[in-house]
Amino acid sequence: MAKIACKGLSKQYDGGPPVLHPLDMQIDDGEFVVLLGPSGCGKSTMLRMIAGLEGISGGELSIGDKVVNDVPARERNVAMVFQNYALYPHMTVYNNIAFGLRRLKVAQAEIDRRVRDVASLLNLDTLLERKPRQMSGGQQQRAAIARAMIKTPAVFLFDEPLSNLDAKLRAQLRGDIKRLHQRLKTTTVYVTHDQLEAMTLADRVVLMKGGLIEQAGTPSDLYHSPRTLFAAGFIGTPAMNVVSGVVERGADGVFVKAVGQRWPLKAGRFSRLQNGQTVKLAIRPNYIRVVTREADGDLRQIRGTVELVELLGAEALVTFDCAGERVAALIPSDAVPALNSVVMFEFREADLHVFDAQSELNVALERDAGTKQQETQRTRVAHAIG
Numbered sequence: 001m002a003k004i005a006c007k008g009l010s011k012q013y014d015g016g017p018p019v020l021h022p023l024d025m026q027i028d029d030g031e032f033v034v035l036l037g038p039s040g041c042g043k044s045t046m047l048r049m050i051a052g053l054e055g056i057s058g059g060e061l062s063i064g065d066k067v068v069n070d071v072p073a074r075e076r077n078v079a080m081v082f083q084n085y086a087l088y089p090h091m092t093v094y095n096n097i098a099f100g101l102r103r104l105k106v107a108q109a110e111i112d113r114r115v116r117d118v119a120s121l122l123n124l125d126t127l128l129e130r131k132p133r134q135m136s137g138g139q140q141q142r143a144a145i146a147r148a149m150i151k152t153p154a155v156f157l158f159d160e161p162l163s164n165l166d167a168k169l170r171a172q173l174r175g176d177i178k179r180l181h182q183r184l185k186t187t188t189v190y191v192t193h194d195q196l197e198a199m200t201l202a203d204r205v206v207l208m209k210g211g212l213i214e215q216a217g218t219p220s221d222l223y224h225s226p227r228t229l230f231a232a233g234f235i236g237t238p239a240m241n242v243v244s245g246v247v248e249r250g251a252d253g254v255f256v257k258a259v260g261q262r263w264p265l266k267a268g269r270f271s272r273l274q275n276g277q278t279v280k281l282a283i284r285p286n287y288i289r290v291v292t293r294e295a296d297g298d299l300r301q302i303r304g305t306v307e308l309v310e311l312l313g314a315e316a317l318v319t320f321d322c323a324g325e326r327v328a329a330l331i332p333s334d335a336v337p338a339l340n341s342v343v344m345f346e347f348r349e350a351d352l353h354v355f356d357a358q359s360e361l362n363v364a365l366e367r368d369a370g371t372k373q374q375e376t377q378r379t380r381v382a383h384a385i386g
Contacts, residue, residue, distance in 0.1 A: 002077075002154040002187055003029045004050060008059035011045055011211075019045050020211045022059055030185040034198040037208035037234075043191045044159060046208075050189060051080050051157050063155060079148035080157040083164060085140045087132040087147075093119075094128040097146045118146045121183070122176065138169040142176065149184075156181075158190040162197065174200055195235050199223070207231055229360040232282045232353060238317055240282045243325045244357070249275035256281065256354070260323035263300045263349075269364045270354060278357040285317060287351040288329035290343050301346045302327065306337050320345070 004027040011020040020042045027033045035043035048054040049061060052073030061068055068076055087096050094115055101111045119125050122142045132140050141161055148156065158177070162170045178201055181188055192198055198205045199219040207214045207222060207230075215222055215231045226232035232240050245258030254265045254273055258281050265273070273279070291301065304320030304327060316333045319326055320343070329345055337343045354363050 002064035003027060003031075003062075004155065004187065004189070005062040006046075006059065007062075009046075009049070009056065009061055010058040011042070011049060011054065012057050018057075018211055020049075020057075023213050025206065025213065025216070027187060027189060030187055032181050032188045032190065032201060032203045034190045034192060034202035034205050035208060036192060036195060036198040036205050037214075038193060040210075041208040042211040043193075043208050047080075047157055047159055047189060047191045050155070051078055052076050053080075076155075077153050078155040078157055079151055079153035080159065081141075081144050081148050081161045083160045085132070085137075085144045085164075087140060087143060089132050092129050092131055093124060093135070093143045093146075096132070096143055097124075097128075097150055100147065100151050114150050115146075118150050121149075121180070122146050136169070137165050138173055141165065141173060145177070145180070149180075154187065156186050156188040158188070160192055161190075162192075162194075170197075177201060196237060199235070207234065225362070225365060226282075226353065227362050227365060229280055229282070229355045229362075232355070232362075236284055238285045238328060238330065240284050240353075241288075241327045242280050242282045243322075243327065245279045245281045245354075247273045247275060247277040247279060249273065259302055259304075259325050259327065261300075261302055265354075266349060272363055273354070279363070280355040280357055280360070282353040282355065283327075283347050283351055285328045286330045288327070288345050288347050290318075290329065290331055290335065290337060290345045299346045300349055300352070301344055303342065303344050306339050306341050306343065309336055309339065311336075 006023060006025040008022040008024065009020065010018060010022045012018045035046055037043050045054060049056055052068070052071065056069050063076055063078070088099070091099070097115050097118065098111050101114065115128070116125070119128055122145060124139070124142055124146060127135060127139060132143070135143070162173055165173065174197060190201060202219055204217065205219055205222050206216045209230055215227045222231060222235045226235060229242070233242065243258050245256045248255040248257060248262070254267055254270055255262050256265055256279065302322050304322040306318060307321045307326070308319040310317040311333055314333055315330050316336045317328055318331050318336060319328045355361060356363055
């Protein structure tokens with residue numbers, strides 16, 4: 001196993017715009033880190049730089065205690081699993097898994113022992129004599145993982161390995177990968193654009209946008225304490241509700257006007273809000289409940305017209321028209337209001353996030369060192385682009 005350290009790491013092609021802006025990141029020994037973000041955010045480029053498949057434009061990359069900027073991929077002791085399986089179609093599963101060890105001239109008895117051990121771990125025991133075309137997509141991907149595992153690398157790299165599978169197979173293989181990491185404790189970097197994969201697999205998620213790290217933390221950190229509006233919108237299914245608002249601050253306290261309502265805000269969490277400040281209010285659909293009584297205490301209420309009902313099974317996603325803004329709520333499917341009916345629903349202020357409309361930063365979170373560094377990096381990049 002090995003830790004991975006990136007110091008000021010950057011990437012650009014032939015003098016063009018940066019694909020990765022200078023960034024710092026450390027992945028600890030045995031940690032499972034997921035690089036998450038939309039297409040073009042730089043996550044796959046980062047993975048390929050760690051693997052040695054992409055050159056480094058600036059900064060320093062270390063694996064273990066060794067700087068590997070100029071070390072060839074074959075000498076980095078990493079193993080990579082690709083999106084497209086990359087199995088040899090003319091070889092059996094056994095020979096695909098054993099291929100790397102044969103190139104290293106490992107003794108046949110040792111190859112056979114290790115192939116059967118890894119095949120047992122990934123439930124491939126009965127498939128060793130099959131060729132890839134005789135297997136399902138999930139079985140082929142497990143064979144590709146077995147081929148990577150058998151070299152006992154210091155680092156596992158996964159490049160969107162589940163993208164080509166259907167939903168049931170993705171869920172099954174997610175579990176296989178999670179169990180595999182719990183058993184082997186190998187340092188793992190996993191790239192995906194699917195936030196469900198990130199949330200279920202990762203010890204820590206690194207959310208990327210435009211070649212920058214938007215936020216890094218545990219899945220719980222990103223879900224419950226998004227530092228930016230982008231993080232709030234990207235993490236969570238169904239997506240977080242976002243509506244526009246304006247702050248009113250006076251002798252009687254701090255209020256926000258939004259969706260035709262005026263709510264008081266507790267000064268503790270929102271002490272930095274200024275009078276007249278434009279904000280974005282965000283609340284997750286699963287924190288909203290339909291009610292028939294008046295609000296009290298920490299509860300805030302909204303009136304809306306039922307516009308759309310999407311049945312999801314035990315729950316339904318109900319979308320309301322609230323003074324021209326759409327707000328969705330997850331409601332038990334046996335309590336769904338009728339289309340076009342006017343209903344009242346509520347949420348707790350503690351579940352509300354408020355983002356400054358200009359900076360898109362969460363004003364309810366303390367400005368710790370990580371947030372300040374993020375703001376400085378954004379400013380530096382903005383000046384460079386300008």
